[in-house]
Amino acid sequence: MANKQFDNHLGIAGWLGGGRWGIERYLYILHRLTGLGILSFFLLHIFASSVRMAGPESWNAAMAILKNPIFKLGEFFVFVAFAFHALNGLRLIFIELGLAVGKAEEPIFPYKSSVNTQRPLMLIVMVLCAILILAGGYNTFFGSH
Amino acid sequence: MEKGTNITVFIRRYDPEKDTAPRQQQYTLEVVRGMTVLDGLHMIKQTQDPTINFRFSCRMGVCGSCGMMINGVPGLSCNTQILDVTTTALTLAPLPNFNLIKDLVADLVPMFGVVRGLQTYIQRSDVEEMENPTMEYYQTPHQLEEFLQFTYCIKCGSCMAACPTMATDREYLGPAPLAQAYRYNIDSRDDAGDARRDLVAGSHGIFGCHYAGECSNVCPKGVDPARAIQLMKKDLVLRYFGLAKHKCAHVHKKPDKASYKPKIEAPPFTV
Amino acid sequence: MKETAYWTWFIIAGIVILVFAGLHMVVMHLSMLGVFNPEGGAVTDWGNVAFRSQNQFLAFTYIILLGAALYHGFYGLRTIVFELGPKKSFQDGFTVLLWIVGFILFGIGTYSAIAAKALETAL
Numbered sequence: 001m002a003n004k005q006f007d008n009h010l011g012i013a014g015w016l017g018g019g020r021w022g023i024e025r026y027l028y029i030l031h032r033l034t035g036l037g038i039l040s041f042f043l044l045h046i047f048a049s050s051v052r053m054a055g056p057e058s059w060n061a062a063m064a065i066l067k068n069p070i071f072k073l074g075e076f077f078v079f080v081a082f083a084f085h086a087l088n089g090l091r092l093i094f095i096e097l098g099l100a101v102g103k104a105e106e107p108i109f110p111y112k113s114s115v116n117t118q119r120p121l122m123l124i125v126m127v128l129c130a131i132l133i134l135a136g137g138y139n140t141f142f143g144s145h
Numbered sequence: 146m147e148k149g150t151n152i153t154v155f156i157r158r159y160d161p162e163k164d165t166a167p168r169q170q171q172y173t174l175e176v177v178r179g180m181t182v183l184d185g186l187h188m189i190k191q192t193q194d195p196t197i198n199f200r201f202s203c204r205m206g207v208c209g210s211c212g213m214m215i216n217g218v219p220g221l222s223c224n225t226q227i228l229d230v231t232t233t234a235l236t237l238a239p240l241p242n243f244n245l246i247k248d249l250v251a252d253l254v255p256m257f258g259v260v261r262g263l264q265t266y267i268q269r270s271d272v273e274e275m276e277n278p279t280m281e282y283y284q285t286p287h288q289l290e291e292f293l294q295f296t297y298c299i300k301c302g303s304c305m306a307a308c309p310t311m312a313t314d315r316e317y318l319g320p321a322p323l324a325q326a327y328r329y330n331i332d333s334r335d336d337a338g339d340a341r342r343d344l345v346a347g348s349h350g351i352f353g354c355h356y357a358g359e360c361s362n363v364c365p366k367g368v369d370p371a372r373a374i375q376l377m378k379k380d381l382v383l384r385y386f387g388l389a390k391h392k393c394a395h396v397h398k399k400p401d402k403a404s405y406k407p408k409i410e411a412p413p414f415t416v
Numbered sequence: 417m418k419e420t421a422y423w424t425w426f427i428i429a430g431i432v433i434l435v436f437a438g439l440h441m442v443v444m445h446l447s448m449l450g451v452f453n454p455e456g457g458a459v460t461d462w463g464n465v466a467f468r469s470q471n472q473f474l475a476f477t478y479i480i481l482l483g484a485a486l487y488h489g490f491y492g493l494r495t496i497v498f499e500l501g502p503k504k505s506f507q508d509g510f511t512v513l514l515w516i517v518g519f520i521l522f523g524i525g526t527y528s529a530i531a532a533k534a535l536e537t538a539l
Binding site for chain 3: 012032036039042046047049052055056059060063066075079086089090093096097135136139
Binding site: 004005006007008009010011012013014015017021022024025028031092095096097098099101102103104105106107108109111113114115117118 | 159161162166167218239240241242243244245246251252290291292293294295297307309311312313315355356357358359361362364366367368369371372373375376378379380382
C-alpha cells in the first residue's frame with residue numbers, strides 16, 4: 001500500500017490568495033508589503049539623517065544627491081506606504097484587541113461574520129488613506145521644494 | 146423533466162501509486178437545479194469514471210467530511226449548489242494546506258490532533274465534582290451566548306485551507322483549533338484557561354493570525370473563527386496586564402430532599 | 417507568556433509610531449501646513465533641520481520613535497520569517513540577532529540625535 005501523501009501546502013502563494021477572496025485578504029497582503037518596504041527604507045534613513053550631526057556642509061552635500069527626482073518619487077512611495085500601513089494598522093489594532101469584531105451571536109443563515117462587522121471601519125480607514133495620499137501627492141509634486 | 150445545463154467539470158486527480166504530482170482531468174456533466182457538488186461527483190462516479198475518490202458522509206452539512214475547493218473557494222460539496230457557483234465550468238480540488246491522500250481526499254487527522262492537543266474539553270479545578278457530579282453547573286443564557294457560536298464547528302477544514310498563515314507555517318495551530326480553544330476558555334463552566342492560554346500563546350500560536358478574515362468568510366457553519374481568535378487575543382492582553390477576571394460557574398445547591406440514582410459504570414473498552 | 421508580551425509591546429509601539437511618525441509625516445510631507453518649519457522653503461533646508469535638531473521636544477520624540485520603530489519593524493520581520501517555518505534553533509538565533517542589531521542601530525540613532533542637538537547649541 002503506497003502511503004505517499006502529497007504535500008498540498010500552498011506556500012508563499014497562499015499569502016497572495018487569488019481571485020475570489022474578500023478585500024481584507026488584499027489589505028493583509030498590502031500591510032505586509034508596506035511593512036517590509038518601510039522597514040527597508042527606515043534602516044537606510046537612520047544613517048541618512050545622521051549626516052546632520054556633521055554640520056551644514058555635509059548635510060547640504062547629502063541633500064544635493066537626494067534632490068534627484070527618483071528619490072523624490074521614492075519618498076512619495078514611502079509616504080504612501082506609511083499612510084496605508086498606519087491607518088490599516090490602526091484598524092488592525094481595533095480588530096485584534098477585540099473592539100471591532102462584535103460579540104458572539106447565534107449563526108443564522110445567511111451568516112454575517114466579524115468581517116461584516118468591521119467593514120464600516122475598513123471603509124473609513126480606506127477613505128482616510130486616500131485623502132492622505134492625495135494630500136501627500138499634492139505636497140510632493142506641487143508643493144514648494 | 147427539467148432541461149439541464151451542460152457544464153465542464155475539472156477534477157484534480159492524484160493517485161499516490163501512479164502519480165508524482167496531482168493532475169487535472171476533465172468531465173462533462175448535465176446539471177439540473179438543486180444538484181449539489183456532491184450529487185455531481187456521485188453522478189460522474191456512477192456514469193463516467195468509477196475511479197474518482199471523494200469523502201462524504203452525512204450529505205447534509207453537519208459532519209464536515211466533504212470539504213474541498215470549489216472554483217477556488219473552500220466549502221462543503223454537499224451544501225453547495227452547482228448552479229450557484231457556475232453555469233459553465235466547475236473546478237474541484239482537494240483542500241490545500243493539508244497533505245493529500247488521493248484525488249479530492251485531504252488528510253484532516255493532523256488538524257484533529259491539534260484540536261485535541263489544546264485540551265478542548267471542560268476541565269475544572271474541583272476534580273471530585275467533575276468525576277462524580279452532584280448537581281448541574283449554573284450558567285445563564287447570556288454566558289451561553291458568549292461561546293455558543295463557536296460550538297457549531299464541524300472540523301471540516303475549510304478555514305484551515307483559506308488561512309494564509311496555514312499556507313506556509315506547518316506548525317501554526319490554525320483557525321479551527323484556536324476557535325475551539327477560545328470556546329472552552331470563555332465557557333464559564335471551565336476552569337483550565339491558564340493551561341490552554343500557555344498552549345495558544347506560544348510560538349506558532351495565536352499571534353500568527355493577522356486578520357485576513359478568510360476563515361470566517363468561507364466557514365460553512367457561520368462559526369466565525371476570526372472573531373473567536375481576536376476575542377481571545379483581547380483576553381490574553383487583559384491577562385498580561387492582570388486586568389481579567391474569570392468567574393467559574395458554581396454548582397447548584399443540592400435540594401434538601403433529593404436523592405441520587407446509582408452511578409452507571411461505563412462499559413469496558415472492547416479494543 | 418513571552419509571545420504575548422512581545423506582541424502587546426509591538427501593538428503599543430505601533431500606537432507610539434502612529435502618533436510620532438504621524439507628526440513627522442505632517443512636518444515633512446504635509447509641509448504646506450508649516451509645522452516645525454520656521455524658515456519656510458524646503459523642509460530639508462539646513463535652517464529647518466537645525467531648528468528641529470535643537471528642539472528639546474523633537475529630539476526626545478525622535479529617540480522614542482527610533483526605539484519604537486526598530487522594535488515594531490523587527491518584530492514584524494521576525495513574524496514573517498517565522499511563518500516560513502524555520503527550525504527552533506534558527507528561531508532562537510534569529511531573535512537574538514534582531515535584538516543585537518536593534519540595540520546597535522538604536523545606539524547609532526540616539527548618538528546622532530544627541531550629537532546633532534549638541535552641535536546646534538555649540539554654534
